[in-house]
Amino acid sequence: MDVFWSHGYHGTSLPDLLEATKLSRGSLYTAFGDKHGLFLRSLDRYIDDALARLDTELDSRQNALAGLRACLDGYVGRTSGAKGKRGCLVVATAMELVAHDVEVEKRIRRFFTTMERRLADALARARAEGELADGVEPLSAARILLCLVEGLRVVGKTGIDRTVWQTTVDALFDRFTK
Known part of the structure; x- marks a missing residue:
């Protein structure tokens, strides 16, 4: 996963994968079928990890706004500094492969929909809980937040300072809440 994340699908060679997995060519093909099969498994793992983190942040047993704040603050952290420059495997994959790969498109679409x-x-x-501002419709607001956090992942590659992201997130969050 890290090799694909760092170099992209097309930028990752079979020798890169053999070195990273410590597998022989035959073992890699037996375990994953081919480079594409290994990539799909890597993407699935990344998506599963991202959704597990989201579930932890949005834990329904806690206050909803606290969970949303934790989620947004997590994205601020992941889009700042060295982490921000690395970017997001989902976003990078969407840009590189979605137009040409039906299996990747399904996974990326399912991730964003979820x-x-x-x-x-x-x-x-x-x-x-009475904490959402009047007139804020949850589904529309969710779409705005999705665009915000995924946009942060893209723009974060330029090395924007964390305080800029935090100020942006705070301003939007304040619009949604009472």
Whole structure:
């Protein structure tokens, strides 16, 4: 996963993968079928990890706004400094492969749809808790947040300072809440 994340699908060679996995060519092909099969498994792992982190941040047993704040603050951290420059495997993959790879497109679409739904659920809980600003519709707000955090992942590659991201997130968060 790290090799694909660092170099992209097309920028990753078979020797890179053999070195990273410590597998022989035959073992790699037996275990994963081919480079594409290994890539899909790597992408699945990355997505599973990202959704598990999101579930932890948006834990339905805690206050919804606290969970949303934790989620957004996590993205600020992941889009700042060296982490920000590395970017996001999902975003990089979307840019590199979605137009040409149906299996990748399905995974990326499922990830964004799942993320949007989980954000919308948290926003609906915030509304039920009386903490969402009047007129804020959870699904629309979730789509805005999805675009914000994924946009942060792209722009974060330019090395923007963490305080800029935090100020941006705070301003949007303040618009959504009472």
